[in-house]
Amino acid sequence: MPSQSKDLYLPRPAEIREVIEENSQIKTFALSFIDREYQDRFSYAPGQFLMVSVPHCGEAPISVSSTPVSGGAIHLSVRRAGRLTAAMHGMRKGDVVGLRGPYGRPFPMAELAGRDLLFVAGGIGLAPLRSVINTCLAAGHGRRITILYGSRTPSDIAFKADLTSWGETANVSCLLTVDRAEPGWQGEVGLVTALLAQCRLEPDDAKALLCGPPMMIRAVLAELAERGFADEDIITTMERHMKCGVGICRHCHMDDKLVCRDGPVFTLQELKQLKVMELLG
Ligand SMILES: Cc1cc2nc3c(=O)[nH]c(=O)nc-3n(C[C@H](O)[C@H](O)[C@H](O)COP(=O)(O)OP(=O)(O)OC[C@H]3O[C@@H](n4cnc5c(N)ncnc54)[C@H](O)[C@@H]3O)c2cc1C
Structure with missing residues (x-):
């Protein structure tokens, strides 16, 4: 407390x-x-x-x-x-x-060091992952980093300066997709899960970090399970309406867990012990 x-x-x-x-x-x-x-x-x-x-x-x-x-x-x-x-x-x-x-509980940065990292984000979901990615890069993360980012349209792509700089970094590959193309867009159109198919991933030696709308998280979780990622190697953030932010009002509870205090970062292994998984499918 x-x-x-x-x-x-x-x-x-x-x-x-x-x-x-x-x-x-x-x-x-x-x-x-x-x-x-x-x-x-x-x-x-x-x-x-x-x-x-x-x-x-x-x-x-x-x-x-x-x-x-x-x-x-x-x-x-x-x-x-x-x-x-x-x-x-x-x-x-x-x-x-x-x-x-x-x-809130942060991402387990020490556990990310020395592993290949897969980041999957949709829309504003790239905000907390941007902090992780830039912190890893500043620390000289030498392993492979793959960033998959989905937006509604090309005009909705946020964090363009970061995406450009990540795309130019030697050990980083950055793939974008949009739900709907606009004139001039020559990139991918479709769900972010389609980008996963283009990635070389070694699940035994990688961690996946996801942040985005529940529909995206649901689809990516299913895909990662199929690719052989262990539940403890999949990390996501949960959003709940909050009042106090410090574990007192219990407004953001998920069973016996509080998103403000026990999260917002959870592994899939942790989420599977909660009823919230019914929402994620
Ligand atoms: C841990 C965490 C991190 C977050 N990080 C970010 C971030 O980096 N960037 C960002 O933009 N957002 C972030 N959010 C989401 C942000 O806190 C919400 O969008 C917040 O509600 C915005 O406040 P507001 O007053 O502008 O909108 P609100 O008035 O809160 O309304 C936002 C929407 O929520 C609905 N709503 C309001 N109250 C409730 C309620 N009690 N139950 C259900 N629905 C309700 C409204 O109808 C509306 O559609 C985060 C949320 C969490 C929990």
Whole structure:
């Protein structure tokens, strides 16, 4: 149980340093805490999230999409969904939001070292995986990295700068697909699972990390099982509506697990012990 100190729910003001328009629905905000000393001490791990608030517009969990670098800007990639995220989309450089966290169990970074890595993402799902991928690359991950990314249309492809840079990295292969082509698109059209067929994978020596809509996760899980991936080598994130973010209100429960405290990162082995698997199929 987390400590219930009086400032547990107190957000700290953070200033927007830069706004990057990823597509018409997603913006990445580079933020730093106004308290410089706090900013310099602040740390997080890939897969963790922050509770983000805007006065009168509410609070929501958002994954950190940047690489943890001491004192570096904190990136939050936000898809416009409702009141809070729409308010954020109206904000500019110099505006201030509230942040508390980081919360949640991160990706098992130590276990990823020395393994081939397969990342499968759909839409905004690339946000937390971007943090993992860039952290692995910054640490000199020498094994093969395969990134499969699905978007609705070519205009919906987010994180284009990262995708380009990953595509140019020696041990990385990056494959994109869209649900619907647009004029000029010469790439793949179809589900992200179709890209799996093009990949050389050695399941005994690889870990797969997935993040995206439940329909995509369901299809990819089935495909990975067929390819021989063990349940403990498949890692995904779960999304649930949250209130406290710190394991008190139980709003985000899945059986006896809480997404905010026990997740949002889970292995397939862990999810199979929960009723939530019925939702994933
Ligand atoms: C761990 C975690 C990490 C996340 N990371 C990101 C991220 O990196 N980027 C990102 O863009 N999003 C992320 N999300 C999702 C984000 O928190 C939600 O989209 C959030 O609801 C947006 O807040 P809002 O006020 O803008 O929209 P809301 O007002 O919350 O509405 C969003 C949608 O949810 C529906 N809704 C609202 N309340 C409920 C409820 N109680 N039950 C069911 N449906 C409801 C609304 O009808 C609407 O369709 C993450 C969620 C979790 C749990």
